[in-house]
Amino acid sequence: MATVLSTPPRRLDPEDDLRRGATARLKWRTGFDRWVGYLLPLLFLIAIVPILDMIFYIAWQAVPTMSWTVVTSQADYQAYDALGVPIITSFYFISLATILSVALGIFGGIATAEFLPEWVAGWIRTSANLLAGMPSVIVGYFGYFAFVLYFGWGLSFIAGVFTLAFFMTPYVFRTADLAFSSIPRHIREAALGSGAKPAQYIVRVGTPIAFPQILTGVFLAMAIGVGETAPIVLTVTTNVLVPTGIFQPATYLTGLIWTGYAQNPGSTPYIIAFQAAFIIILVVVALNIVVRVIAARFRKRLEGLYQ
Amino acid sequence: MGSVSPDGAVSASQPLPPPTPSEGRVVRTTNYVQTAIALVPALVPAAIVVGIAVTLVLSTGFHNFGWGFFGPIFNSNANQFGMLVFIVGSFLTAVPALVLSMGIGLGIAIASTTYLPRWLTQFLDPFVDLLAGIPSVVYGIWAFVVIAPIFGLLINPWAVMHLSFLPGFASNRYSPTTAGTGLPISIFVLTLMALPITTLLIRDALRSIPKDLWESGLALGATRWEVMRRVGLRHSSRGIVSAAFLGFGRAIGETVAVAMVIGSVTKYPTNVYDVTWTMSSFMFQILDAAFGNSLYLSALAELALVLLVITLTVNIVGRRLVSHIYAEEVAGI
Numbered sequence: 001m002a003t004v005l006s007t008p009p010r011r012l013d014p015e016d017d018l019r020r021g022a023t024a025r026l027k028w029r030t031g032f033d034r035w036v037g038y039l040l041p042l043l044f045l046i047a048i049v050p051i052l053d054m055i056f057y058i059a060w061q062a063v064p065t066m067s068w069t070v071v072t073s074q075a076d077y078q079a080y081d082a083l084g085v086p087i088i089t090s091f092y093f094i095s096l097a098t099i100l101s102v103a104l105g106i107f108g109g110i111a112t113a114e115f116l117p118e119w120v121a122g123w124i125r126t127s128a129n130l131l132a133g134m135p136s137v138i139v140g141y142f143g144y145f146a147f148v149l150y151f152g153w154g155l156s157f158i159a160g161v162f163t164l165a166f167f168m169t170p171y172v173f174r175t176a177d178l179a180f181s182s183i184p185r186h187i188r189e190a191a192l193g194s195g196a197k198p199a200q201y202i203v204r205v206g207t208p209i210a211f212p213q214i215l216t217g218v219f220l221a222m223a224i225g226v227g228e229t230a231p232i233v234l235t236v237t238t239n240v241l242v243p244t245g246i247f248q249p250a251t252y253l254t255g256l257i258w259t260g261y262a263q264n265p266g267s268t269p270y271i272i273a274f275q276a277a278f279i280i281i282l283v284v285v286a287l288n289i290v291v292r293v294i295a296a297r298f299r300k301r302l303e304g305l306y307q
Numbered sequence: 308m309g310s311v312s313p314d315g316a317v318s319a320s321q322p323l324p325p326p327t328p329s330e331g332r333v334v335r336t337t338n339y340v341q342t343a344i345a346l347v348p349a350l351v352p353a354a355i356v357v358g359i360a361v362t363l364v365l366s367t368g369f370h371n372f373g374w375g376f377f378g379p380i381f382n383s384n385a386n387q388f389g390m391l392v393f394i395v396g397s398f399l400t401a402v403p404a405l406v407l408s409m410g411i412g413l414g415i416a417i418a419s420t421t422y423l424p425r426w427l428t429q430f431l432d433p434f435v436d437l438l439a440g441i442p443s444v445v446y447g448i449w450a451f452v453v454i455a456p457i458f459g460l461l462i463n464p465w466a467v468m469h470l471s472f473l474p475g476f477a478s479n480r481y482s483p484t485t486a487g488t489g490l491p492i493s494i495f496v497l498t499l500m501a502l503p504i505t506t507l508l509i510r511d512a513l514r515s516i517p518k519d520l521w522e523s524g525l526a527l528g529a530t531r532w533e534v535m536r537r538v539g540l541r542h543s544s545r546g547i548v549s550a551a552f553l554g555f556g557r558a559i560g561e562t563v564a565v566a567m568v569i570g571s572v573t574k575y576p577t578n579v580y581d582v583t584w585t586m587s588s589f590m591f592q593i594l595d596a597a598f599g600n601s602l603y604l605s606a607l608a609e610l611a612l613v614l615l616v617i618t619l620t621v622n623i624v625g626r627r628l629v630s631h632i633y634a635e636e637v638a639g640i
Contacts, residue, residue, distance in 0.1 A: 261447065
């Protein structure tokens with residue numbers, strides 16, 4: 001409809017209609033609407049091109065240098081292209097931090113959804129959201145001042161685990177809260193009405209329904225924890241070995257990116273930085289996909305409960 | 308599919324609304340013992356927030372920097388801790404990034420809710436969610452290795468040649484061999500990183516436009532664009548403002564990615580290509596250097612407190628504007 005655009009009216013006021021006739025104005029308006037519909041979706045490219053470029057560039061840099069030996073070799077990663085130690089250490093980091101954050105967050109979420117008056121719950125949710133929105137560097141500073149200096153743990157594995165766990169807690173908390181809040185009220189009424197105590201309702205009725213959603217919260221927290229850099233770099237120093245005690249230094253995968261990104265291309269730290277980035281992207285994307293799949297299933301399940 | 312009307316009846320025709328946090332709660336407990344016990348785990352996030360604030364306050368050691376803390380001169384060797392340069396750097400990167408990502412986010416959200424068919428948005432929207440999930444250090448290495456040369460060799464020299472009539476765009480010290488780090492690429496990275504927050508929140512807000520409002524607009528003869536501009540945006544203005552606040556909170560707090568591309572020099576930028584430093588990236592990179600210097604450490608703790616106050620304020624306002632953010636379920640916002 002190029003003819004529509006070739007004669008756009010200069011002014012968009014009712015007098016135009018009188019001068020040109022209503023048809024021209026209508027054509028301009030519908031044509032404008034249609035072109036907005038053609039052009040606005042192009043903005044998606046601003047999101048899609050960088051993310052694809054990011055993933056493919058890092059894969060292109062990392063994959064040719066990767067091998068099973070690189071991933072498993074526990075040699076000194078500062079001298080050799082060996083990622084075994086950081087991968088094992090990161091696994092320890094993330095599992096301990098996940099356990100801690102689940103312990104800290106899950107009961108609070110359930111309690112907020114089930115037992116607290118609405119105005120208290122509102123402020124508690126706000127506080128969890130504030131924690132989730134807190135810059136990572138501030139959580140890192142908190143870990144440094146509290147665990148490293150005040151508790152005297154030094155720049156150690158355990159200080160990093162606690163800092164990371166505090167960073168991950170709000171995500172577990174919020175999804176647990178949301179999962180229990182979104183159970184339909186008639187389910188709860190049926191349970192309580194047939195004589196269940198609140199605790200029985202939570203364990204026998206609520207948890208089976210809410211479990212997948214709670215699991216998404218745990219996975220989401222893991223995805224965020226895996227990629228977090230500042231809380232770890234500020235509270236742990238590097239170690240070329242897997243730590244054998246909780247007060248020893250340790251190396252995290254994201255820390256390798258931070259130390260290697262500006263080195264000479266081709267040098268070992270630079271190669272390792274890209275390999276670490278590739279592994280992290282794989283893990284994060286996989287976790288995000290799992291989260292989406294489970295969340296979609298959970299919504300379907302909820303919809304089923306309404307029927 | 309089904310939805311619940313206020314009186315509890317189920318209608319099969321409409322899609323299920325996003326769950327609101329209060330939906331499951333019917334029986335308001337008056338058992339105070341139970342409530343008190345429930346408060347203990349529920350207060351964990353609040354306790355962590357308060358713990359962080361208290362730790363930072365104590366770590367300042369109550370050194371009285373006075374108003375000199377916000378002064379213009381930073382020289383750690385002479386114990387002059389004027390943090391103005393970092394505050395300026397933070398706002399010079401976060402504000403343009405917020406404006407850009409709000410514009411792009413608004414466009415994407417309108418396209419996604421109004422113009423694109425459902426099968427296409429189901430395919431495209433996850434990319435924006437994924438953008439939220441990519442770790443900032445990955446953004447950083449990608450921006451430093453891939454995007455910085457583009458800025459350093461193409462965009463910045465082009466702007467020097469062709470846009471130098473604009474204030475701040477002229478530069479006699481600029482050379483194309485510069486690594487490309489500095490303000491423009493930091494703004495670029497921050498725009499990308501704030502984009503998922505603004506997009507998802509605006510999309511949430513636009514999705515909550517009542518269908519009858521939308522259809523009455525169309526029935527009056529308005530086009531989709533006109534309904535969106537005159538009715539939809541007005542109806543969802545709170546959500547959009549909330550998106551701006553939360554996007555700003557993300558942009559000003561972003562640490563590692565900015566630290567990799569900002570240039571990390573303690574100086575006020577003299578033109579738009581210049582290197583500088585932001586509060587968060589400065590705090591992140593300088594902590595090692597401050598080790599053992601108690602005055603330096605307390606200055607850093609105080610800077611952390613400033614950043615904490617800014618982000619907390621912005622986040623409280625942004626979160627209180629809307630009742631529930633659906634996007635947090637899948638994207639962890």
